[in-house]
Amino acid sequence: MTCSLHLNDFMNGLVRRNPGETEFHQAVHEVARDVLPFIQTRPVYCENRILERMTEPDRIIIFRVSWEDDHGNIRANRGYRVQFNNSIGPYKGGLRFDKGLNLSILKFLGFEQTFKNSLTGLPLGGGKGGSDFNPKGKSDREIMRFCQSFMTELWRHIGPDTDIPAGDIGVGSREVSYMYGQYKRLSNTFTGTLTGKGIAYGGSMIRTEATGYGCVYMMDHILNHHGNGLEWKTALVSGSGNVAQYTIEKLIDSGVKVLTASDSSGFIYDKDGIDREKLAYIKDLKNNRRGRIAEYAEEFGVEYHEGKKPWIIPGDLAFPCATQNEILLSDAKALVANGCMAVAEGANMPVHQDGVDLFDVAKIYFAPAKAANAGGVAVSGLEMSQNSMRLSWTREEIDEKLKKIMKHIHDMCVEYGMENSRVNYRKGANIGGFIKVADAMVAFGNC
Ligand code: NDP
Ligand code: 2IT
Numbered sequence: 001m002t003c004s005l006h007l008n009d010f011m012n013g014l015v016r017r018n019p020g021e022t023e024f025h026q027a028v029h030e031v032a033r034d035v036l037p038f039i040q041t042r043p044v045y046c047e048n049r050i051l052e053r054m055t056e057p058d059r060i061i062i063f064r065v066s067w068e069d070d071h072g073n074i075r076a077n078r079g080y081r082v083q084f085n086n087s088i089g090p091y092k093g094g095l096r097f098d099k100g101l102n103l104s105i106l107k108f109l110g111f112e113q114t115f116k117n118s119l120t121g122l123p124l125g126g127g128k129g130g131s132d133f134n135p136k137g138k139s140d141r142e143i144m145r146f147c148q149s150f151m152t153e154l155w156r157h158i159g160p161d162t163d164i165p166a167g168d169i170g171v172g173s174r175e176v177s178y179m180y181g182q183y184k185r186l187s188n189t190f191t192g193t194l195t196g197k198g199i200a201y202g203g204s205m206i207r208t209e210a211t212g213y214g215c216v217y218m219m220d221h222i223l224n225h226h227g228n229g230l231e232w233k234t235a236l237v238s239g240s241g242n243v244a245q246y247t248i249e250k251l252i253d254s255g256v257k258v259l260t261a262s263d264s265s266g267f268i269y270d271k272d273g274i275d276r277e278k279l280a281y282i283k284d285l286k287n288n289r290r291g292r293i294a295e296y297a298e299e300f301g302v303e304y305h306e307g308k309k310p311w312i313i314p315g316d317l318a319f320p321c322a323t324q325n326e327i328l329l330s331d332a333k334a335l336v337a338n339g340c341m342a343v344a345e346g347a348n349m350p351v352h353q354d355g356v357d358l359f360d361v362a363k364i365y366f367a368p369a370k371a372a373n374a375g376g377v378a379v380s381g382l383e384m385s386q387n388s389m390r391l392s393w394t395r396e397e398i399d400e401k402l403k404k405i406m407k408h409i410h411d412m413c414v415e416y417g418m419e420n421s422r423v424n425y426r427k428g429a430n431i432g433g434f435i436k437v438a439d440a441m442v443a444f445g446n447c
Contacts, residue, residue, distance in 0.1 A: 005046060007036055014055055021104035023324060023349070027111050028055050030353055030368075034430040048446075050438045057084045057110060058091075060103070061157050065131060067149040070139050079150050081129035081157055081165070084110035087440035090161055091127030092117055092377060092384075094168030097146075097175065099134035105324070106130065109168075109348055113377070115433030116370035119409045122381035127163055129154070135170045136290075147178035155183050160191040160387070166380050167196045169323065172242060172287070173208065177201075192387025195380035204383035205395040206402060207376075212246025212346065213399075214375015214406050215319060215367075216254060219344045221410040222365050222425070231255035234273075236315040236340075238262045239322035240286050240293050243346040243373065247319050248279055260310035262322060263293045267310045269303040270296075314338040321346030329354040336362045345369035356426060363422070371409050371429040378405045 010032055015025055032051065039045045061081045069075055080103065083091045093113040096106075106128050114126025133146055158165060167176050176196040183193055190202070197203035206213070220230050233256050237244050240261045248258050257273035261282060270278070278300060285291040297304030311318065311331040318340050320326050324347065327335070332355030335343070342365035345351060349369055351359070359366045379402055386392050393401075409429070416435075417428020 005036060005039065005051070007033055010036065010051070013052075018104075018107070021107060023104045024107040024111065026353060027108035027349060030349075030356070030426070031111075031115065031430045031434070034427040035434050038431050038434070044442055045438050048442050050441055053441060054085065054114070054434075054437065055111065057082050057107060058086060059083050060107075061129075061154075062103075063153040065133065065146065065150050065153065067142070067146045069142055077131050077133040077146070079129070079131045079153060080106050081154060081163070082106045082110040082127060083157075083163055084126040084128070085114040085437060086125035087437050087444065088118060089123035089125045091163035092124040092166075092380065093126055093128040094130075094166045095171045095175075095179075096128070096130035096168040097133045097135050097170035098130070099132055099136075101130050101132045108324070112348055112370055114437060115430065116374045117377055117381075118433045118436045119370060119412060119429060120374050120378040120381060120405055121408055122378060122405075124377065124381050127165075128168075129165060130168065130171070133170075135175075140174075143175060144178045147175050148182045151179045151182035152186065154179075155186045158183075158193055159187075160193050160384070164192065164380070164384060165194055166377070167242070169241070172196075173198060173203075192384050195383040197383070202383070202387050204379055204386055204398060205393065206398040207379045207383055208242065209246040209249070210379035210402055211243045211373050211376030212248070212321070213250045214378065214402055215243070215247050215321075215344050215346045215372045216250035217375065217403055217406040218367050218372045218410060219317060219319075219342060220254065221407060222342060222344075222367060225410070225414070225423070226365070230317075233257070233316040234259055234314075235317040235319060236260045236310045236313055237319045237321055237346075238267065238310050238326060238350075239320075239347065240282055241322070243376075244319075244321035245279065245283055245286070247321050247346050248274055248282075251319075252276060252279065256317070259315055260313055261293055261296070262310055264322070265292055266294060266304055266306040266308055268293055268296045269305065269310070269313055270300065271302070311335050312338075316341055318343045319346050320350035322350065323347055324349040325352050327351040327355045329358065331355065332358045336364065340364060343367070344372040346373050348373065360424070360426075365423075366425055367413075368426045368429050370433055371413055371425060374409055375402055375406055378402060
């Protein structure tokens with residue numbers, strides 16, 4: 001059988017089958033343009049229609065979540081779990097609570113997760129879920145009732161060898177704990193069915209820090225590989241949630257001056273750099289008081305740019321850690337014009353494809369999300385191992401394993417991303433993540 005699958009034909013088919021799902025189209029296109037030329041050199045993948053099959057989720061579960069607010073009103077939201085691909089392990093990926101959430105976003109996230117989880121080298125399949133529930137402004141009791149109601153349906157679809165959810169935007173340790181409590185009650189089991197749990201009840205050391213720390217480890221590897229290093233650099237970080245906080249923490253510890261942090265209302269520009277004390281303020285502000293980043297500007301007397309993103313500030317390194325498509329072409333142009341040398345995606349798909357292409361042309365090192373932010377799910381995988389063994393590893397042991405995993409991912413990118421003596425990390429991550437899943441699917445036959 002000859003094999004000639006062209007990007008346009010492939011994408012036209014995907015868009016026809018998934019109308020209006022722009023984020024999903026974008027994520028698949030970014031992978032397909034690297035993977036399709038590679039597939040032409042390995043006919044077995046083409047003959048087995050691996051990419052067509054890999055872009056169709058195994059199944060999607062959609063359900064109603066009814067809950068009662070503090071005023072006694074019954075409210076209804078929609079819950080989702082996209083079980084994307086379990087070829088190399090049980091479905092694994094976070095839950096997002098965000099008012100704008102929809103199936104297109106969840107399919108892009110589940111698709112990306114499949115490649116990311118493969119890159120970690122751990123036996124993890126890909127999945128993603130969540131709800132269009134808006135946690136902002138809700139009381140603690142409302143969050144609890146929502147989480148319990150959400151899990152009252154989800155629990156029958158998940159399990160320690162089936163599907164293991166975790167956190168994402170709007171879902172942190174508080175929400176994971178409420179959901180785990182309900183899961184435990186309904187299933188009458190104590191197993192590792194969610195990750196990101198509290199340390200007292202099966203959580204892993206470093207899981208909270210892992211995505212941000214891993215992202216900085218990846219940037220360090222990229223700079224070292226090119227004869228450079230982190231020390232004395234300046235950095236722009238977006239977001240002020242879980243990923244941003246621990247990216248900032250590891251950057252401070254690595255001798256980097258972090259100039260910015262943000263939320264969906266605007267960003268702060270701290271010319272002196274965010275230090276440990278100021279970071280503690282951000283953690284308390286966001287995790288305990290659920291406040292806005294504008295309060296940092298008032299507290300420390302620094303600039304606050306309402307309705308703007310940090311990319312207009314000059315800085316050596318950029319770490320977008322908030323959400324998808326937060327670096328559009330105009331933002332990427334500003335980064336290039338200001339001399340930015342490297343970008344690592346802490347968030348999932350924060351750089352729009354036009355920006356990725358510009359970084360390519362401008363020879364800016366670009367670590368895509370599936371490589372740069374894989375530390376979070378990697379330590380989730382380690383949490384699963386500890387739960388299965390009924391043992392806990394120390395902080396030092398986990399950090400050591402996380403470092404090894406990020407090095408392994410970097411080396412995979414180098415192995416599959418070499419282009420005219422330059423590493424294309426995007427291409428390397430796409431092909432490196434694809435191969436293991438593709439080989440498993442070929443081995444399983446036509447299923
Ligand atoms: P959090 O909910 O802890 O924080 C999200 C941050 O992003 C907040 O500062 C939030 O601001 C901001 N944000 C959210 N939506 C927007 C928007 N539309 N425009 C601008 N800013 C926005 O989430 P996480 O830190 O966990 O997740 C951040 C990113 O990292 C996501 O892309 C997620 O998928 C990814 N990720 C997370 C992992 C994890 O382990 N948690 C692992 C790997 C990737 P505001 O408060 O105003 O909404
Ligand atoms: O996007 C991601 O990798 C996450 N939100 C973490 C998933 C996980 O299962 O830890």
